[in-house]
Amino acid sequence: MLKGIGVSGGYGMGHAVVVKRADLSYVKKEECHPDTEHRRFSEALECFYNRNTELAKSVKDTLGEKESEIITGHVMIMKDPYMLSEINKKIDEGKCAEEALEEVCDSFIDMLSSANDEFTVQRAVDVRDIKTEILSLLTGAEQVDVSNLKEGTVLVAHELTPSMTAGIDRKKVVGIITELGSGTSHAAILARAMEIPAVLGAPDATKEIKSDDIVVADGNSGDVIINPDADKKELYTRKKIEYIERRKALLRFKGMPTRTKDGIKADLFCNIGTADDAETVAKYDGEGIGLFRTEFLFMDRSGVPDENEQFEAYKKVLLVMKEKPVIIRTLDIGGDKDIPYLGLTKEENPFLGFRAVRYCLKHTEIFKTQLKALVRASGYGKLSIMIPLVTGVEELREVRKMVEDIMRELEKQSVPYDKDLKVGVMIETPSAAIIADILAGEADFFSIGTNDLTGYTLAVDRGNANVAYLYSVFAPSVLRTIKNIISEAKRAGIPVGMCGEAAADPMLIPLLISFGLDEFSVSASSVLSTRREISRWDKARADEIANRIMELKTERDVVEALGKIVNDTV
Amino acid sequence: MVSKKLTVRNPQGFHMRPAMNFANAMGKYSCEVFIKSNGAETNGKSIMNLIAAGIKCGTDIEIVCSGEQEKEALDEAVSMVESGFGE
Numbered sequence: 001m002l003k004g005i006g007v008s009g010g011y012g013m014g015h016a017v018v019v020k021r022a023d024l025s026y027v028k029k030e031e032c033h034p035d036t037e038h039r040r041f042s043e044a045l046e047c048f049y050n051r052n053t054e055l056a057k058s059v060k061d062t063l064g065e066k067e068s069e070i071i072t073g074h075v076m077i078m079k080d081p082y083m084l085s086e087i088n089k090k091i092d093e094g095k096c097a098e099e100a101l102e103e104v105c106d107s108f109i110d111m112l113s114s115a116n117d118e119f120t121v122q123r124a125v126d127v128r129d130i131k132t133e134i135l136s137l138l139t140g141a142e143q144v145d146v147s148n149l150k151e152g153t154v155l156v157a158h159e160l161t162p163s164m165t166a167g168i169d170r171k172k173v174v175g176i177i178t179e180l181g182s183g184t185s186h187a188a189i190l191a192r193a194m195e196i197p198a199v200l201g202a203p204d205a206t207k208e209i210k211s212d213d214i215v216v217a218d219g220n221s222g223d224v225i226i227n228p229d230a231d232k233k234e235l236y237t238r239k240k241i242e243y244i245e246r247r248k249a250l251l252r253f254k255g256m257p258t259r260t261k262d263g264i265k266a267d268l269f270c271n272i273g274t275a276d277d278a279e280t281v282a283k284y285d286g287e288g289i290g291l292f293r294t295e296f297l298f299m300d301r302s303g304v305p306d307e308n309e310q311f312e313a314y315k316k317v318l319l320v321m322k323e324k325p326v327i328i329r330t331l332d333i334g335g336d337k338d339i340p341y342l343g344l345t346k347e348e349n350p351f352l353g354f355r356a357v358r359y360c361l362k363h364t365e366i367f368k369t370q371l372k373a374l375v376r377a378s379g380y381g382k383l384s385i386m387i388p389l390v391t392g393v394e395e396l397r398e399v400r401k402m403v404e405d406i407m408r409e410l411e412k413q414s415v416p417y418d419k420d421l422k423v424g425v426m427i428e429t430p431s432a433a434i435i436a437d438i439l440a441g442e443a444d445f446f447s448i449g450t451n452d453l454t455g456y457t458l459a460v461d462r463g464n465a466n467v468a469y470l471y472s473v474f475a476p477s478v479l480r481t482i483k484n485i486i487s488e489a490k491r492a493g494i495p496v497g498m499c500g501e502a503a504a505d506p507m508l509i510p511l512l513i514s515f516g517l518d519e520f521s522v523s524a525s526s527v528l529s530t531r532r533e534i535s536r537w538d539k540a541r542a543d544e545i546a547n548r549i550m551e552l553k554t555e556r557d558v559v560e561a562l563g564k565i566v567n568d569t570v
Numbered sequence: 571m572v573s574k575k576l577t578v579r580n581p582q583g584f585h586m587r588p589a590m591n592f593a594n595a596m597g598k599y600s601c602e603v604f605i606k607s608n609g610a611e612t613n614g615k616s617i618m619n620l621i622a623a624g625i626k627c628g629t630d631i632e633i634v635c636s637g638e639q640e641k642e643a644l645d646e647a648v649s650m651v652e653s654g655f656g657e
């Protein structure tokens with residue numbers, strides 16, 4: 001068995017076709033005729049443009065705009081006037097087309113891969129892919145034709161370029177295994193869009209696997225099984241059928257309202273990290289945004305984004321979401337999230353230190369800029385502001401006063417904004433949870449941040465392997481805390497949501513229904529499964545389960561009992 | 571030679587599309603176009619050089635054009651950067 005990274009879910013079992021690395025070697029000719037080499041190069045280039053432009057078109061039609069941009073990006077790079085003139089210069093100097101191309105591409109690859117941001121380093125991979133493709137055109141190296149494979153093929157390769165991946169016939173190829181690549185590779189993005197199970201980064205795959213071996217690519221776990229025995233074959237056949245059934249069943253929930261079995265409506269929102277993610281939310285059927293983390297706007301740059309830039313980003317999300325609710329969390333830095341130019345000092349206990357709203361209330365110039373951008377953006381949709389790491393009602397009052405001052409200021413300048421703009425609290429500290437009744441009296445809404453709330457309640461750093469076993473949202477202390485927060489919100493008549501990973505947990509969902517959670521905010525890819533889980537329970541049954549569970553005394557008992565209930569309920 | 575100092579304002583800086591739009595626009599002029607940033611000089615007609623330069627939002631740059639139509643080139647370059655490349 002080989003182990004790689006499962007990057008595209010599902011199970012692919014079939015006959016292996018091992019793609020040998022193309023031999024791209026060439027003889028460096030001493031005397032090249034520039035005219036001949038120019039002609040060879042421009043012919044190869046022409047062929048490259050045509051092939052990829054065509055491919056981009058078909059990818060756009062079958063997979064989508066974003067996926068096709070991977071391919072059009074390659075065409076753009078190879079149209080770079082400077083790059084082309086450098087190559088032509090070398091050909092003029094008497095180098096053959098291959099050498100000229102290779103030298104120029106390599107110098108770009110060096111330059112790009114030494115950058116310190118992911119985006120630029122990715123472009124180095126693009127240039128390498130392009131170089132390989134044009135070199136194979138020039139040398140006439142055997143092109144791997146991935147479009148013409150037998151049905152039931154598992155493609156095994158050292159590495160797949162985006163254009164090779166996009167050229168794969170989805171009806172024929174049931175799985176992909178490569179030695180290089182990871183979840184963020186272009187090949188991974190394309191495999192997911194094509195819904196082909198894929199395992200990338202499986203070392204020695206092209207050596208261990210022979211063509212016509214039977215192989216299984218487990219795109220969930222990253223396992224690769226070579227020549228499975230009868231039992232294993234049966235196991236994976238069953239897993240595959242179940243996986244497909246599950247996916248089909250899930251798709252039935254697309255476009256459906258989110259409600260319990262007995263018709264109680266819940267809001268199903270998404271957590272996002274960048275303004276662009278808003279489009280994904282719409283695609284995955286999210287009904288709003290329950291958490292927009294604004295940190296990304298402040299990262300990977302040398303200074304604080306100004307009011308207009310922030311305004312544009314917030315406005316963009318609101319416009320994409322078209323009047324659906326959007327909850328934007330104010331700057332949540334510190335702890336494990338550092339932004340160098342903000343000059344945060346290293347702390348003994350960063351999680352108990354100068355972070356989130358504490359930082360913002362001390363650096364009011366930065367905070368005011370963000371709040372002003374938010375208030376201005378509120379005129380373009382249904383925006384709510386959420387304050388992270390609140391421990392006392394004073395923090396909420398202070399922020400609200402700042403928001404009201406900004407509103408008055410904008411009023412004077414006749415700048416439009418939403419007079420009904422809501423200001424809510426993220427409940428993620430034990431302190432906020434314990435005084436939920438006090439906070440509920442003044443906040444417009446609550447959103448429970450289960451990740452930090454669980455960590456703080458249990459005093460556990462889940463990154464610390466020695467204590468991580470204690471970290472569980474099912475600990476009785478955490479469950480009681482969540483229940484208290486929700487009931488205090490209900491008593492005060494304000495909406496309460498949850499924006500941690502736990503909101504999508506099938507085992508927690510019946511409890512949340514019983515407690516009366518109004519809004520579930522999950523990652524875009526969990527929308528349909530969460531909607532299905534919510535539809536499985538009616539209030540009476542959820543209450544019955546909650547009553548039983550809340551009497552249990554240990555986390556283990558809770559998990560055992562809930563696991564049994566959830567699995568036994570059809 | 572003409573030049574102008576300004577600050578990159580679009581959120582993504584010189585990413586793929588801005589770099590392409592910029593290099594293509596500058597390619598129409600026969601003058602040389604350079605961008606000075608963080609002490610380095612980048613060929614403004616090259617998509618890949620612009621990307622490799624890693625010019626991010628908030629970076630102070632100086633655009634330098636020299637040769638035929640240098641004024642027109644500089645005007646267009648400045649308006650592209652100021653408008654955030656129409657992003």
